[in-house]
Amino acid sequence: MITATLLVTCTDRTGIVANLTNFVSEYHGNILDLDQHSDEEANRFFMRLVWSMDKFSLSREEVPAALKILAKKFDDFRFDLSFSDQRQRVAILCSQTPHCLYDLLLRQQMGELEGDIVLVCANHPDLREVTEHFGLPFVHIPAARDRRAAAEAKQKRLLQKYRIDLVVLARYMQILSPAFCAARPHRIINIHHSFLPAFVGAKPYHQAKARGVKIIGATAHYVTADLDQGPIIEQDVARVSHRDTVDDMVRKGRDLERQVLSRAVRAHLQRRVLVEGNRTIVFH
Amino acid sequence: MITATLLVTCTDRTGIVANLTNFVSEYHGNILDLDQHSDEEANRFFMRLVWSMDKFSLSREEVPAALKILAKKFDDFRFDLSFSDQRQRVAILCSQTPHCLYDLLLRQQMGELEGDIVLVCANHPDLREVTEHFGLPFVHIPAARDRRAAAEAKQKRLLQKYRIDLVVLARYMQILSPAFCAARPHRIINIHHSFLPAFVGAKPYHQAKARGVKIIGATAHYVTADLDQGPIIEQDVARVSHRDTVDDMVRKGRDLERQVLSRAVRAHLQRRVLVEGNRTIVFH
């Protein structure tokens, strides 16, 4: 069964849900999942709507045009439409640590992701074997300081060649240029190894140890030009005690990082994430 | 603003959401929250729909009749309709331990509950002072084995007199008769001090200690004639170690019990709970 998923946000008013569900049912679409939320403080409407295309009488090319007409009834209406057989193509950027890479590739193999990781690209050669074990192409692009711009140009060509929809930074450890980030709004997901906004920047586990916190965390967020400040998609935490050295925190952190990153990527690929300003709405 | 909340379940088919949201918007109701779910395995449809009555052009007496007509289009359609100003009236049954009682009464005082606790009834006199501190009537009905039937008859009259919609067993420690339970389907909430279905029955913390589990729990459920087997509304857990004696588990358990029971009562009063067979759907 092919399904359509529609993410919508607009200024809140009467009749939006009725209009949209009516639209689906008039053309014989069966609604499978609807999650709607009105933010009364901000007067904004948010919705995720999934319907079956089985008996739907509009072709998938006709749907956007119809939605655009419908949109005129509402203010500041934005939508994102996708079909379940249009799987997003994902590239992973990584460096040397394998835990997030293994986690994503294993989930792909187990069929947990509704998208396709098609490329792994790294600034070190170490993870070639892991990537090839999972049957994927690995490209090594060194990114030393003095050739960062050239490296990024290569990456761009590669992403284009592989028609990449989503870039996942699986502990990439390199800062991307503002232009690179700006060209892919809400299309780059990073894992930060702290519970943001605590411990922004480098060596967060050392910072956590020094501050004596009792809980550490990890944060998956969309990358913007503003380091560690992009919209948060998912977070999780683990308890630590005085017995945990920085190395123990790093170890516990690895477990958090891979889980949090994979959950964020999965939510994105399931089209469950809607960005509004610097925040996300993540539908269940 | 007065709102209407509609819980619906029926056999799944095309057009249910559209029909219902159309109905609301035709009469100028603004949908504030809609959470819908189709269980494909069971072919069942579930929905919670909240709309503003501010400009709604049907009187609240006319809504059920209109819904009954609408229901004829669908199979096995059940609904539960309520209005935000029709606050449910709650009676708490308890014995001697105060922690769940304090928790519920404090939340009432803080305005966390969308209902009104109007009566506390106990088989021991100990909690009179707590109840009266919060300005509520306390009724002591002894319930020793030989006068259980008489006690239950008194309770029934009391619940009738106070027009009680929901009975909350806040560590009541007495078994209610099957007839009493059957007369109040999904209208009695109990807190069981274990992670059901583990450790059914008496002394669950002793059972947990003997089995050497690493996590203990608490479970809030609707009471049915079948002890500890009713539909589960909410559960939570806490870690324990070999250092925890049974007394420590009891102490940690108290924290779980009061939180889990209060969350379940809150969800029920917000009309977020729909019972289907022996399971619940708890909408967010």
Place this chain on the structure above:
Amino acid sequence: MITATLLVTCTDRTGIVANLTNFVSEYHGNILDLDQHSDEEANRFFMRLVWSMDKFSLSREEVPAALKILAKKFDDFRFDLSFSDQRQRVAILCSQTPHCLYDLLLRQQMGELEGDIVLVCANHPDLREVTEHFGLPFVHIPAARDRRAAAEAKQKRLLQKYRIDLVVLARYMQILSPAFCAARPHRIINIHHSFLPAFVGAKPYHQAKARGVKIIGATAHYVTADLDQGPIIEQDVARVSHRDTVDDMVRKGRDLERQVLSRAVRAHLQRRVLVEGNRTIVFH
């Protein structure tokens, strides 16, 4: 059974545990609990040692002297000795919100605390009834900006009169003077309504909402002159989503605050907390 609890820290070297356990057993003390930890990075030794005084052949007055002699064998040796029948006397400072106050007083009533709350003092009169319900004296000391110094002078006299060992700020909402804090090192516990070091300062739930975090927290810490920067004793977190308004976060936060504060106070009263620099070691 009366027990002695000894907290020790010193520079790490061979034989500290043996020396100390030997000391206890030579005088016929039975060790009930020993938790020891060496921080290899910092080369520091930490220990908590509990023994029964039942057959102990030194009087409790003789123990400190004996320990001081023993201490000379080691470098930078600090210890804290207490006996289980020397219950610490606790004053709670609060303002208007009752949830933390109820939680602490209820735990005292249930026998969960190994200390005695003997006084409640507030800058508003609202919580008098709650306090008196639990049979404790309530003192109202207004603390408006222009009479803060006078208020603090009154508080000091009160703490002296009641021979207070520990001050608990149960959502006190007032900043104490540096002198007041400095006079009570590791003897004032505060609850901050965020997951420190995230969202330092005022209105942390508003900050959390604005940043779009998926988890909120609460932090109990010793108060130092440096606002929200003192040694952290305990933290906990709860999940939030886009559906949670600031009010929902405040409500969920209340549950965190009272649990985290009570756990920190309980650990302190059980002499489980050893402060080292700006961090705490909390023994199990």
Place this chain on the structure above:
Amino acid sequence: MITATLLVTCTDRTGIVANLTNFVSEYHGNILDLDQHSDEEANRFFMRLVWSMDKFSLSREEVPAALKILAKKFDDFRFDLSFSDQRQRVAILCSQTPHCLYDLLLRQQMGELEGDIVLVCANHPDLREVTEHFGLPFVHIPAARDRRAAAEAKQKRLLQKYRIDLVVLARYMQILSPAFCAARPHRIINIHHSFLPAFVGAKPYHQAKARGVKIIGATAHYVTADLDQGPIIEQDVARVSHRDTVDDMVRKGRDLERQVLSRAVRAHLQRRVLVEGNRTIVFH
């Protein structure tokens, strides 16, 4: 630095800690970690003691003899002594699902385990490639019903040949014979995909769905002849809702299973687990 780890249990009485720590320090061992606990209800003493062998003046062969002499002072004294350079040799038994296998092998690669996985043995050929990717030998021993006994005989020879200390059942899905289990007391760790003792036996996620629980779990335990009844080492849980199908529970369960199993294996290899009757003491 080579360290010795001593696990001890005996009937509780005065002087055990002093005797043991004295013993270590007399021979110039520096105690690095000591965690001791007396179970007053059971009158049992438990301890884990780690010391540096650097300047220790007894050879490692002499230590057990010395401990046996020391043991005569106490009742029912059992001890387990090991040295950090005597790494345990681990065999993994698995079937077809790779998630637990990947997790263990990746942790080995990252240096998280204080032992060595040296063999993977499966009743299906599917996981050969995974095993060989990590550079380990893979042995396929079919175990269909009619040749179960022959298969087990082969396994025994294999375990002997590889001098295996610990067998880990990483979703092995086969029941081992009572004789096989009895021959390896507390030397076989299994992961059960439920929060034991809830949902013993087959298809626990189906059972969990049918019962409508709000939380699912996983349990790592030592295998005894009594199915799913052995001493529990570690457990963890995850939230589920009505939106989760059995497949979703299976997916969430995989995350629990691999984490819980790996944590249990790690604790065992660090000699942190002491079994007492049907329970474990897991030292931090």
